[in-house]
Amino acid sequence: MVRIRRSTVVGILTVALPVILIALLSAGFLQGSGQRLVTLFLINLIAVIGFGVYSGNSGIMSFGHVGFMAIGAYVSGLLTMKPAIQKTALPHLPEWLAGWDMAFLPALLIAVLVGALVAIAIGIPLARLSGSAASICTLGFLVIVHVVLVASDSITRGSQTFFGVPRGVSIYVALPFALLAIAVARLYRDCGAGLKLRASREDEIAATAIGVNARLHRFLSWIVGAMLAACAGALFGHFLGAFSPKDFYFNLTFMLLAMLILGGISTVSGAVLGTAVIMLIVEILRKLEGGISIGTLQLPTVFGLTDVGIGLAILLVMYKLQNGIMGMRELDEKLHFLRRLGGHVAPIAPVTSKPDPHSVLKVEQVGRHFQGLIALEKVDFELKPGMILGLIGPNGAGKSTLINCISGVVPASSGRVLIDGVDVTSVPGYKVPFIGLGRTYQNIRLFRNLTVLENVAVAAYAVARRQDDPYALAMGYLQEVGLAELHAHLAGNLSYGAQRRLEIARALALQPRYLLLDEPAAGMNPVETDELMQLLNYIRHEYGLGLLVVEHDLKLIMRLCDQVVVLNKGQQIAMGTPAEIQADPHVIEAYIGRKNARKIAGQQTPDSSASIAAQPVMQSI
Numbered sequence: 267m268v269r270i271r272r273s274t275v276v277g278i279l280t281v282a283l284p285v286i287l288i289a290l291l292s293a294g295f296l297q298g299s300g301q302r303l304v305t306l307f308l309i310n311l312i313a314v315i316g317f318g319v320y321s322g323n324s325g326i327m328s329f330g331h332v333g334f335m336a337i338g339a340y341v342s343g344l345l346t347m348k349p350a351i352q353k354t355a356l357p358h359l360p361e362w363l364a365g366w367d368m369a370f371l372p373a374l375l376i377a378v379l380v381g382a383l384v385a386i387a388i389g390i391p392l393a394r395l396s397g398s399a400a401s402i403c404t405l406g407f408l409v410i411v412h413v414v415l416v417a418s419d420s421i422t423r424g425s426q427t428f429f430g431v432p433r434g435v436s437i438y439v440a441l442p443f444a445l446l447a448i449a450v451a452r453l454y455r456d457c458g459a460g461l462k463l464r465a466s467r468e469d470e471i472a473a474t475a476i477g478v479n480a481r482l483h484r485f486l487s488w489i490v491g492a493m494l495a496a497c498a499g500a501l502f503g504h505f506l507g508a509f510s511p512k513d514f515y516f517n518l519t520f521m522l523l524a525m526l527i528l529g530g531i532s533t534v535s536g537a538v539l540g541t542a543v544i545m546l547i548v549e550i551l552r553k554l555e556g557g558i559s560i561g562t563l564q565l566p567t568v569f570g571l572t573d574v575g576i577g578l579a580i581l582l583v584m585y586k587l588q589n590g591i592m593g594m595r596e597l598d599e600k601l602h603f604l605r606r607l608g609g610h611v612a613p614i615a616p617v618t619s620k621p622d623p624h625s626v627l628k629v630e631q632v633g634r635h636f637q638g639l640i641a642l643e644k645v646d647f648e649l650k651p652g653m654i655l656g657l658i659g660p661n662g663a664g665k666s667t668l669i670n671c672i673s674g675v676v677p678a679s680s681g682r683v684l685i686d687g688v689d690v691t692s693v694p695g696y697k698v699p700f701i702g703l704g705r706t707y708q709n710i711r712l713f714r715n716l717t718v719l720e721n722v723a724v725a726a727y728a729v730a731r732r733q734d735d736p737y738a739l740a741m742g743y744l745q746e747v748g749l750a751e752l753h754a755h756l757a758g759n760l761s762y763g764a765q766r767r768l769e770i771a772r773a774l775a776l777q778p779r780y781l782l783l784d785e786p787a788a789g790m791n792p793v794e795t796d797e798l799m800q801l802l803n804y805i806r807h808e809y810g811l812g813l814l815v816v817e818h819d820l821k822l823i824m825r826l827c828d829q830v831v832v833l834n835k836g837q838q839i840a841m842g843t844p845a846e847i848q849a850d851p852h853v854i855e856a857y858i859g860r861k862n863a864r865k866i867a868g869q870q871t872p873d874s875s876a877s878i879a880a881q882p883v884m885q886s887i
């Protein structure tokens with residue numbers, strides 16, 4: 267069963283109600299041309315939303331969705347034409363394509379289905395790409411669709427227009443589809459799939475480490491967006507009463523992208539606002555472009571004024587608001603009273619447990635080379651639940667590389683990492699969390715444009731049972747780390763210490779058996795560091811987790827850890843209790859150099875040991 271959250275319903279209504287109002291008022295009070303303009307607004311809105319479902323959630327700018335509009339318009343137009351008109355307009359049509367004479371609605375559904383099939387075929391390779399490479403591919407798709415339609419003149423009439431597509435798209439016809447598009451887009455944005463895709467848009471590596479299969483979600487959003495665009499195309503074809511490939515090319519792409527970017531690429535409310543604003547600008551500038559007379563003054567025609575005007579509008583908005591007028595959040599997420607209407611998330615207390623005595627994380631002879639540089643060699647240790655293992659070493663010793671190898675972010679060149687017998691290196695990155703591993707990062711990797719609650723909810727989605735609300739679970743973990751009050755804030759706006767705690771809450775929400783923490787105290791003041799230490803001790807005892815902590819704060823390591831592993835230049839030079847490590851001459855030498863180590867050794871008195879002499883040095887590093 268799909269869980270629809272109250273906040274999603276509030277979000278849909280916030281956007282849908284003004285659209286309904288505009289449409290009904292226009293249908294009641296405007297004349298023919300005004301009504302046509304509003305109908306076109308509704309059709310464009312569906313297309314812009316289609317663009318936004320893919321581009322807004324994945325962060326990949328699509329130039330290809332007008333290709334799906336062309337497919338939708340062509341298929342629906344062809345299927346609904348009267349046979350007699352079709353014979354004249356498209357005399358060379360093969361028999362199997364001719365004479366379908368379908369009603370509007372089934373033809374539109376088939377058009378959307380064809381759009382989806384094409385999207386599946388293109389989406390399989392496309393989903394492997396991200397960033398500008400994917401954007402260029404979508405542009406390639408648009409060009410291919412255009413060329414195929416123009417080149418197939420026996421079935422499309424080539425670059426010429428074919429008339430005879432039944433008209434009949436009015437405000438009343440377009441409105442239900444626009445409302446459906448709004449609902450689909452918002453439901454998708456807020457559901458687990460949409461949330462995961464938005465997380466991967468923010469940081470694909472961090473999203474993968476909490477179980478997000480970014481390729482799968484890019485693929486799904488591409489198909490949903492394509493279906494909406496095909497629907498918009500079909501409506502557009504029936505609105506025009508004709509089909510021509512040139513109507514579905516760069517000009518339309520430019521205008522729809524302008525709407526999307528101006529309003530804000532990642533929100534449905536931005537799509538509505540952007541579509542309305544650009545259509546108004548276009549309407550005004552088209553009138554000016556043709557030359558108008560004001561009293562006795564006759565303004566000349568200005569070629570290209572509309573396109574220049576749209577370009578300037580985008581530039582102006584982007585100069586001030588990089589993420590468009592609405593930014594990254596929906597209107598209802600920004601307005602406090604609408605947020606309250608969306609309801610309160612009641613936390614579910616996390617399930618705590620005792621350490622499992624049979625579980626073990628084994629690092630076996632792990633090595634990693636980077637083009638001749640040996641970053642790690644033959645590292646070997648075990649971590650058990652309920653234990654805190656410190657991992658220390660000078661800069662460049664290989665600590666982060668080891669954590670990356672253990673968590674599957676970087677494949678090990680040699681050796682194995684086993685969690686309860688399962689080889690981490692043999693599973694894809696997004697499946698690693700499911701074998702019991704959570705982690706945080708040296709350079710904080712949060713989903714900065716998602717809220718604090720959403721950051722944790724992405725992880726909770728990965729492991730939540732069907733009956734549990736991932737948001738309620740996430741709220742429970744936020745309470746554990748003392749961030750519940752800040753749940754509605756954007757993660758990127760939190761203080762440094764709070765961001766580190768949020769990363770821990772996100773990792774805990776995966777319900778792991780082992781937690782890898784890469785410099786969790788970096789950038790924290792002494793009070794925050796003390797709080798962190800208490801939190802880590804609490805996690806170890808209450809959740810029965812095994813913790814691997816990389817830290818440069820040796821005081822913290824010595825106070826917190828049961829065992830410490832020391833790396834130097836990729837080699838494991840020592841392993842033991844904090845007291846043993848402090849006394850180890852190899853460790854002292856690695857940290858302060860051979861010469862200084864000898865000096866310390868020289869300062870020894872009969873009743874002092876190297877460890878005592880070295881302690882202030884070790885602790886001051």
Ligand SMILES: Nc1ncnc2c1ncn2[C@@H]1O[C@H](COP(=O)(O)OP(=O)(O)OP(=O)(O)O)[C@@H](O)[C@H]1O
Pocket residue numbers: 636639640641659660661662663664665666667668708
């Ligand atoms: N992706 C990479 N490509 C090439 N070299 C790398 C890569 N990652 C790490 N290295 C190299 O591997 C070595 C170990 O780096 P690593 O970041 O693991 O050390 P570290 O102990 O975590 O250091 P620090 O305490 O400064 O974070 C360094 O020489 C580093 O330059």
